Structure formats: C-alpha cells, structure tokens
Amino acid sequence: MVQYFESQFVKNERLSALKVAKFGGTSLADAAQIKKVCNIMLSDRQRRFMVVSAPGKRFSEDIKVTDMLIACAEAVKRGESGEPEMEAVAERYISIAQELNVPQAGDKIREDLLALLKGTYADEARLMDTMKAAGEDNCAKLVAAYLNSLGEQATYIHPGQAGLLLTSEFGNAKVIESSYENLAELRKMKGIGVFPGFFGVSEKGEVVTFPRGGSDISGAILAAALRAKVYENFTDVDYVCAVNPKLVENACPIETITYREMRELSYAGFNVYQEEALLPVFRRGIPVNVRNVNNPSCPGTMIVAGREYEELPVVGIASDDDFCSIYVSKYLMNREVGFGRRLLEILENEGVSYEHTPTGIDDLSVVIRENQLTKEKLSRIVNRIKFDLQADDVHVKHHLSLVVIVGEGMRNSVGIAAKATAALAESGVNIEMISQGSSEVSMVFAVSNEDSKRAVITLYNKFFQQ
Ligand code: ASP
Numbered sequence: 001m002v003q004y005f006e007s008q009f010v011k012n013e014r015l016s017a018l019k020v021a022k023f024g025g026t027s028l029a030d031a032a033q034i035k036k037v038c039n040i041m042l043s044d045r046q047r048r049f050m051v052v053s054a055p056g057k058r059f060s061e062d063i064k065v066t067d068m069l070i071a072c073a074e075a076v077k078r079g080e081s082g083e084p085e086m087e088a089v090a091e092r093y094i095s096i097a098q099e100l101n102v103p104q105a106g107d108k109i110r111e112d113l114l115a116l117l118k119g120t121y122a123d124e125a126r127l128m129d130t131m132k133a134a135g136e137d138n139c140a141k142l143v144a145a146y147l148n149s150l151g152e153q154a155t156y157i158h159p160g161q162a163g164l165l166l167t168s169e170f171g172n173a174k175v176i177e178s179s180y181e182n183l184a185e186l187r188k189m190k191g192i193g194v195f196p197g198f199f200g201v202s203e204k205g206e207v208v209t210f211p212r213g214g215s216d217i218s219g220a221i222l223a224a225a226l227r228a229k230v231y232e233n234f235t236d237v238d239y240v241c242a243v244n245p246k247l248v249e250n251a252c253p254i255e256t257i258t259y260r261e262m263r264e265l266s267y268a269g270f271n272v273y274q275e276e277a278l279l280p281v282f283r284r285g286i287p288v289n290v291r292n293v294n295n296p297s298c299p300g301t302m303i304v305a306g307r308e309y310e311e312l313p314v315v316g317i318a319s320d321d322d323f324c325s326i327y328v329s330k331y332l333m334n335r336e337v338g339f340g341r342r343l344l345e346i347l348e349n350e351g352v353s354y355e356h357t358p359t360g361i362d363d364l365s366v367v368i369r370e371n372q373l374t375k376e377k378l379s380r381i382v383n384r385i386k387f388d389l390q391a392d393d394v395h396v397k398h399h400l401s402l403v404v405i406v407g408e409g410m411r412n413s414v415g416i417a418a419k420a421t422a423a424l425a426e427s428g429v430n431i432e433m434i435s436q437g438s439s440e441v442s443m444v445f446a447v448s449n450e451d452s453k454r455a456v457i458t459l460y461n462k463f464f465q466q
Contacts (some may be wrong), residue, residue: 015227015228015229015284015285015286016187016226016227016228016229017046017229018046018047018048018049018187018226018228018229019044019046019047019048019049019228019229019230019231019232020047020048020049020050020051020219020222020223020226020228020230020231020232021040021041021047021049021050021051021219021232021233021234022050022051022052022053022197022215022216022218022219022231022232022233022234023037023050023051023052023053023234023293024053024056024215024233024234024235024236025053025054025055025056025057025064025065025066026056026057026235026236026293027053027056027234027235027236027293028052028053028054028055028056028139028143029055029056029057029058029062030055030058030096030099031095031096031099031100032099033293034096034100034142034143034146035100036293036294036296037050037052037143037234037293038143038146038147038150040234040293040296041147041192042150042152043296046229047192047232048189048192048193049186049192049193049194049195049222049226049228050143050192050193050194050195051195051196051197051215051218051219051222052136052139052140052143052194052195052196052197052215053135053136053139053197053198053215054066054069054135054136054138054139054198055092055093055096055135055139064135065089065092065135065139066132066135066198066212068085068088068089068092069089069131069132069134069135070128070131070132071085072085072086072089072117072131073124073127073128073131073132076117076127076131077124077127077128081117082117083114083117086113086114086116086117087110087114089113089134089135090106090109090110090113090114093106093109093110093113093138093139093142094106094107094109094110096142097109097142097145100142100145100146100149101149102142102145102146102149104145105141105142105145105146106142108141109138109141109142112134112138113134113138116130116131116134125170125171126170126206126207128170128171129170129171129199129206129207129208129209130206130207132171132198132199132209133196133198133199133207133209135198136196136197136198136199136215137158137196137199139196140156140157140194140195140196141156141194143194144156144194147192147194152191152192153190153191153192154191154192154193154194155189155191155192155193155194156194156196157186157189157193157194157195157196158196159195159196159199159200159201159218160200160201160205160207162182162183162185162186162195163178163179163181163182163183163185164179164182164183164200164201164218164221164222165178165179165182165200165201165202165203166179166199166200166201166202166208166210167202167208168202168203168204168206168208169208170208170209171209171211172210172211173199173200173202173208173209173210175200175217175221175280176203179200179221179225180221180224180225180280181225182225183221183222183225183226184225184226184227186222186225186226187226195218195222196218197214197215197216197217197218197219198210198214198215198218199214199218200218210276211274211276213274214274215274216233216273216274216277217274217276217277217280219231219233219277220277220278220279220280220281220288221280223280223281223286224280224281224283224284224286227284227286228286229286230286230287230288230289231281231286231287231288231289232288232289232291233273233288233289233290233291234291234292234293235290235291235292235293236292236293236294237290237292238253238292238295238298238300239253239254239255239290239298239300239301240253240254240257240262240265240273240290240301240316241253241254241316242254242315242316242317242460242464243316243317243318243456243457243460243464244318244456247453247456247457247460248457248460251460252464253301254301254315254316255299255301255302256301256302256304256307256308257301257302257303257304257307257315257316258303258304258305258306258307258408259278259281259282259288259303259304259305260408260439260441261315261316261406261407261408261441262278262288262303263275263278264404264406264437264441264442265315265316265318265404265406266278267320267404268318268319268320268402268403268404268406268442268444273288273290273303278303282305285305287302287303287304287305288302288303288304289301289302289303290303306408307408309407309408309409309412312407312409313407313408313409313410313412313413313416314405314406314407314409314410314416314463314464315406315407315408315409316406316407317403317404317405317406317456317459317460317463318403318404318406318456319401319402319403319404319452319453319455319456320401320402320404321399321400321401321449321452322369322370322371322399322400322401322449323355323367323368323369323370323400323401323402323446324367324368324370324373324378324396324397324398324399324400325365325366325367325368325396325397325400325432325433325446326365326366326368326381326382326385326394326395326396327363327364327365327393327394327395327396327397328343328363328364328365328366328385328389328391328393328394329360329362329363329391329392329393329394330362330363330389330390330391330392330393331362331392332362333361333362333363333364334361334362339389340357340364342388342389343364343366343385343389344366346381346384346385346388346389347366347368347381350377350380350381352368352372352373352377352381353368353372354366354367354368355367355368355369355402356402356433356435356444358433358434358435365433367400367402367433367435367446370398370399378396382394382396397432399448399449399450400432400433400446400447400448400449401446401447401448401449401451401452401455402444402445402446403444403445403446403447403452403455403456403459404442404443404444404445405420405442405443405445405459405463406441406442407441407442408441410440410441410442410443411439411440411441416443417434417436417443419462419463420443420445420459420462420463421434423458423459423461423462424445424447424455424458424459426458427454427455427458428454429447429451429454429455429458430447430448430451431445431446431447432446432447432448433445433446434446
C-alpha cells in the first residue's frame, strides 16, 4: 500500500516537463567540478534551470567562498578596507576562470567584487548580506560564461530581476508569496537559466540572504514556481542514508522517503538537506531527487509525498545534542484549566520556543534547545513557574540528546517502541524521556549527550541489521 501525505497543502498540480537542478558548494569548488556540473546539465535537456551555490571547500582545510566573504565583511565592519580579503576571494574565481578558459569572466568578477567595497550600506546587516550573496552571484555568472564558451545558450539570471522577493530579515529571509508568480515567467526563457542560490531582494530592492545553506531553499522555490517535474539536488553523496554514515560504516541507503520523514530527520540533525527547503516543493507535490555529482548514474534518493512502507516501517534514525528539559509537577495539574497556556506564556515572554512537551497527569516537561537559553533567562523562567504557577517541583536537566526514530509505517506497526526500548536497555542507555509525535511518524527518546552515539548505533542495528 502506498501511504500518501494527507495534507490539505499538497496539491498534485500538473507538472511541466522541465527539471531544476541545484548544485552545492563542493560541486562548484574548482574548474574540474564545474565541468562535471555542466556535463550533467547538458546530458539531459530537460534540465533547463540550474541553481548554484558559491564555490565550497576543495579539501578539508580549505575555506568556503561564503566564509571568505563573511571575513571580508567583518574586516569592513572593523573599519578596515577589506581589500586583502576581497582579493583572496577574487583569486579563487580568477583561477577557476582561467582553467575554464574564460579568463575575461574572472577579471570582470574581480572588478565587481572590489566595487562592492566602495558601496555605501545603511547598516552592517545590509553590508553583510550583500557580501555573502556575491559568492553565489559570481559563481552563476562564471558558470553561464563557461557554458557560453562551449557554444551553449545559457543565461545568468539575477534573482531580484526575476522577482524573487524576500522579507527584510537579513541573513534569515523568508520568501514572499508573489515570488512564485514572478518566477513562473522564466518558463518562457530559451536555453539554460543559471540562477544563483542563497539570496533574493527585499521589496525595497535590497539584497537579502536566506539562512546558511539557503541555496537549497532558492532551488526549491524556483522548482515550485516553474512546476518542475523534479527538483534535483546534487551533492556529494550517492544516497541519503538511514543513519549518519560517519557513525556506521556502509549505512543503509534510502531509495524513497516522504517529505514528512525527511523533515523529521533533518530536524534531528540530518545535514543532507536544508530544513526549510522542503516546504515550497512539498506544497506543489514536486519530487526531490538527492543525487551525487561525482556519480551521476546513481539514481539517488527520491523525496516524495507517499511511499510503500510495509517492508520498511522505519526509514531512518538520527540524533541531535544539546537540549534541556524543564520538569514541572503540580498536584491536580490535570484539573487546572489554563496551566499549560500560562507555562508556555512564560517561555513566550522570554522569546523561547520549545521542541516537545511530554505530559503526565500531574506533571509535564518542556524540552528546549540549550542555545535558546542563558543562565539568567533560565532562572527567571524557573522562578516564574515556581511562584506564578505555584508548581510543587521544578527542575532542569541539561546536556540531553534527542534520538529520533522516523518512519511513516510506524503508525501501523505494533511493537516499535517495545523493540526500541528493549534495545536501549540492553546496551545500558538510560532513557530520560519518550515522546511520540501525534502524527506517529517519529518517536523521540531523550538520553544524555554522552549516550547519544551509542543509542543511535544500537537502534540502527536493531531496525536495520536484524
Ligand atoms: N553559500 C551559502 C553557505 O555556505 C549557501 C549555500 O551554499 O547553500 O551557506
């Protein structure tokens, strides 16, 4: 049986024949990688649009162009010229351009980068975003120039001119709905469109960036706007794996996974895919295909609305460290109308969001990411729960890790929790808390940070190796 994501959001609209392919930073780190990327584009003429990141690391100690640009903006903020930092960025592009045999493109990029230092910026956030965006922007120009040099019709697209409008939250922008209609116009374009990821413009026309890793979001928005038949996300792995491959050798590859499962796994620290990037494609029912630039014949992982799950009730296991839980107990809490609301209001007043709230009759815990709290904030929250809410007991546990088992099929399979808890007990992992989301797509175990790797490996062995 195929389980479909029952959501009012998913519209199975008629999709067009074109594909949007997004390439990450390591796939564009040097001339050899850029050649591979262009070959991939040219090997399938349905690939009409490519979304590019900024050149990433060529080797493990290397620095991503985005980080070099951030260092440059920091220097300008300190009152320095930023020129040495910008020359280093220009050098990266110039050497790639020379190897691609389009040296004039490299010279033009250098000129444009240095001109950014002469610009005037209303504040530091605007300066920072304009600098950061230059990484993908110039990469797109370079790739378009290279494709042109091969005799291909390829056009650099400026996201702002194409109508990708974003909120003015610098470094953390969100898409404005009208962008989809604006970008749909690009369908009329001939040849290959080369679209830089990571940024758009505000309604005032200022350059604004998404959060880090945001080229995934740009690609998803473009694919959604164009009603692409598939959104291909090229990275450097063959498949998304059922568990972090750094923890388990030969980790099981995932061939098909649902949007919702992927979202749960990304939440719990899966770094394959930018968390926010699923929404635009999922709302239009566009499948996402995660593929490997270095092994383009491998079919990769499909992220879709529904999958057959009988064989595989659990699709993946992940964990994320550094949470804390505030445990609150009060006799007859269950009869006190508004207790939960008032408790959450205390968090709201401190600007803190929560992740889980497992409850008992007279107690409840609130799980929060440690990075949301300072010592002072936490003590204010605890005091208010004690005194304003008259709680009998409030205590805080730190250094927790959330280990998550994810699978659409869990809803219909009996005994998953029993299997998981027995395996954790056998390997001596103490479970601090269990929470199952109402959607029953995931089950969350809080364990201590030190136990988290062991817990993940134990659960993986239990669900995938037996
Ligand atoms: N270049 C940006 C970053 O490093 C965005 C991206 O690669 O997706 O975060």
